[in-house]
Amino acid sequence: MKRTLFYSVMVSIVILLLAGCATKDKxxxxxxxxxxxxxxxxxxxxxxxxxxxxxxxxxxxxxxxxEAPSVGKNLFKPYGVAAHKDIVYVTDTARGVVFVIDDNRSxxxxxxxxxxxxxxxxxxxxxxxxxxxYVSDAKINKVFGYNKNGKLVFxxxxxGEFGRPTGIAINQELNxxxxxxxxxxxxxxxxxxxxxxxxxxxxRGIKDGEFNxxxxxxxxxxxxxxxxxxxxxxxxxxxxxxxxxxxxxGKIGDRPGMFARPKGIGIDSDGHIYIAxxxxxxxxxxxxxxxxxxFFGNAGFGLGNFYLPAGLYIDEQDxxxxxxxxxxxxxxxxxxxxxxxxxxxxxYQKLKQLQEE
Amino acid sequence: xxxTVTKLIVVLMSSCIYALSAYGYxxxxxxxxxxxxxxxxxxxxxxxxxxxxxxxxxxxxxIPHDKYxxxxxxxxxxxxxxxxxxxxxxxxxxxxxANRPDTILRVCLTCHDGINAPNIVLSNNEESQKHTKxxxxxxxxxxxxxxxxxxxxxYAPHSVxxxxxxxxxxxxxxxxxxxxxxxxxxxxxxxIRCTSCHDPHSTSGLFxxxxxxxxxLCLGCHGK
Numbered sequence: 001m002k003r004t005l006f007y008s009v010m011v012s013i014v015i016l017l018l019a020g021c022a023t024k025d026k027x028x029x030x031x032x033x034x035x036x037x038x039x040x041x042x043x044x045x046x047x048x049x050x051x052x053x054x055x056x057x058x059x060x061x062x063x064x065x066x067e068a069p070s071v072g073k074n075l076f077k078p079y080g081v082a083a084h085k086d087i088v089y090v091t092d093t094a095r096g097v098v099f100v101i102d103d104n105r106s107x108x109x110x111x112x113x114x115x116x117x118x119x120x121x122x123x124x125x126x127x128x129x130x131x132x133x134y135v136s137d138a139k140i141n142k143v144f145g146y147n148k149n150g151k152l153v154f155x156x157x158x159x160g161e162f163g164r165p166t167g168i169a170i171n172q173e174l175n176x177x178x179x180x181x182x183x184x185x186x187x188x189x190x191x192x193x194x195x196x197x198x199x200x201x202x203x204r205g206i207k208d209g210e211f212n213x214x215x216x217x218x219x220x221x222x223x224x225x226x227x228x229x230x231x232x233x234x235x236x237x238x239x240x241x242x243x244x245x246x247x248x249x250g251k252i253g254d255r256p257g258m259f260a261r262p263k264g265i266g267i268d269s270d271g272h273i274y275i276a277x278x279x280x281x282x283x284x285x286x287x288x289x290x291x292x293x294x295f296f297g298n299a300g301f302g303l304g305n306f307y308l309p310a311g312l313y314i315d316e317q318d319x320x321x322x323x324x325x326x327x328x329x330x331x332x333x334x335x336x337x338x339x340x341x342x343x344x345x346x347x348y349q350k351l352k353q354l355q356e357e
Numbered sequence: 358x359x360x361t362v363t364k365l366i367v368v369l370m371s372s373c374i375y376a377l378s379a380y381g382y383x384x385x386x387x388x389x390x391x392x393x394x395x396x397x398x399x400x401x402x403x404x405x406x407x408x409x410x411x412x413x414x415x416x417x418x419x420i421p422h423d424k425y426x427x428x429x430x431x432x433x434x435x436x437x438x439x440x441x442x443x444x445x446x447x448x449x450x451x452x453x454x455a456n457r458p459d460t461i462l463r464v465c466l467t468c469h470d471g472i473n474a475p476n477i478v479l480s481n482n483e484e485s486q487k488h489t490k491x492x493x494x495x496x497x498x499x500x501x502x503x504x505x506x507x508x509x510x511x512y513a514p515h516s517v518x519x520x521x522x523x524x525x526x527x528x529x530x531x532x533x534x535x536x537x538x539x540x541x542x543x544x545x546x547x548x549i550r551c552t553s554c555h556d557p558h559s560t561s562g563l564f565x566x567x568x569x570x571x572x573x574l575c576l577g578c579h580g581k
Binding site: 034035038039041076077079093094121123138139164166182204205206212213215231232252253254255256258260261263277278279280281282285291292293294295298299300307308310325326 | 444472
């Protein structure tokens with residue numbers, strides 16, 4: 001307990017120090033992880049909530065701690081997230097739409113709110129190589145695809161095809177769509193060219209390669225491996241692109257490296273695996289062998305905290321998007337790999353100075 | 358921190374839940390075997406060889422506690438190797454029940470997200486009410502497969518809302534309810550929560566503490 005307190009006090013001090021100099025410049029460091037004096041690995045970038053993000057600039061000043069006034073249509077019970085070129089897609093399981101939060105145009109659009117391709121319980125979102133946005137719906141039991149005008153251009157899931165499609169991920173290189181079927185305890189793989197099912201893998205069980213209510217999936221861009229969150233077996237399993245079992249880690253418990261309700265998953269350019277756990281309200285980071293590297297977050301509405309965290313996503317630029325389903329927001333963090341540190345020497349220096357203060 | 362809350366945290370974090378029954382806790386309306394047969398045993402239908410001291414039916418909500426040993430300290434932060442706080446129980450002391458689901462709510466919501474289990478959307482705190490109305494105006498599905506009743510609010514018969522809802526006094530006795538002899542038992546710390554109406558340890562239909570025919574569940578707390 002003492003230790004816990006010490007750690008959270010340290011984190012709050014860092015937040016306070018930095019909050020003092022909060023400006024509209026998103027490049028300021030409000031929260032660095034792990035806290036000094038450790039080598040910095042991630043820093044907090046910003047937080048997204050929906051239309052309130054673009055009401056006016058002053059809204060940005062209030063984002064630390066304070067609840068921004070609820071203007072416009074904002075995230076209610078978000079789950080899945082994906083992003084491409086500063087456009088962030090977030091599913092909302094209560095509103096039955098996908099929020100398209102577009103920082104380039106400073107606006108929020110919606111997918112799945114029109115009669116054709118109307119969503120009921122959108123769970124997960126993924127982006128194809130031609131920028132088609134794919135969304136799984138756990139009530140309609142289909143995966144839909146929308147073009148950039150929000151028009152429905154793709155649908156799979158004839159009756160009986162899916163039990164309950166949830167997590168989805170796309171391997172852009174192979175043009176493959178991986179769909180987690182939570183209630184059938186397997187993974188179905190489709191060719192995006194024609195929507196044909198290529199193969200499926202897994203069945204219910206606790207052995208290697210078997211699942212008990214799997215939920216989320218991510219792809220390791222370095223080697224095309226497919227990593228599945230096997231939620232009710234309290235573990236994470238890695239497969240090659242064709243569904244052959246490679247490795248697993250995790251078991252139930254409340255110690256670092258263990259899980260209770262693992263959900264979202266993201267994989268960065270170094271192959272680190274990030275897992276959100278909604279019973280612990282945190283994110284744990286592992287290397288691809290399952291060695292524990294770092295965890296952060298606790299129940300709360302402050303920076304770096306989560307309330308019932310759900311989906312995660314890491315984009316090509318190593319930005320981590322983390323959904324808090326009860327807090328109705330997406331927090332964005334930057335992971336700093338060695339290349340980032342080399343290419344951003346000034347920012348890195350600033351971070352290092354923080355360590356010394 | 359109130360005594361009941363402390364007790365709950367201790368229970369939720371207890372290292373060997375199966376010993377609870379040895380302490381003589383009778384789980385009314387059900388039993389360890391009972392929970393095994395409900396939808397809350399998500400290993401149901403699987404033949405698990407290592408029965409782990411019969412913990413399966415309980416570990417879904419009562420997460421086993423593991424003693425922290427130094428060697429699992431995260432590599433990037435050697436100083437942060439403490440155990441996790443389960444369901445955010447740590448901030449229990451400065452609770453703002455109106456705006457956050459409490460520990461006991463969060464237990465349920467970790468699964469009831471529409472993916473693992475039916476989606477339960479809290480839709481009656483003030484913030485949500487705003488949204489709900491707005492969503493109605495837009496003609497969108499407000500919630501999926503959920504019911505709407507305030508949770509996380511004080512059970513306060515004398516408040517304005519309490520009088521409007523004609524809430525009965527907490528001392529009102531209840532007959533035939535699972536795990537409760539009076540309304541007070543339904544609202545520990547004086548707060549309404551999921552477990553006011555549902556007892557996850559029971560095997561009754563929808564885990565209800567009393568079935569709702571002729572609104573008898575509702576009339577337990579509400580007068581006419």
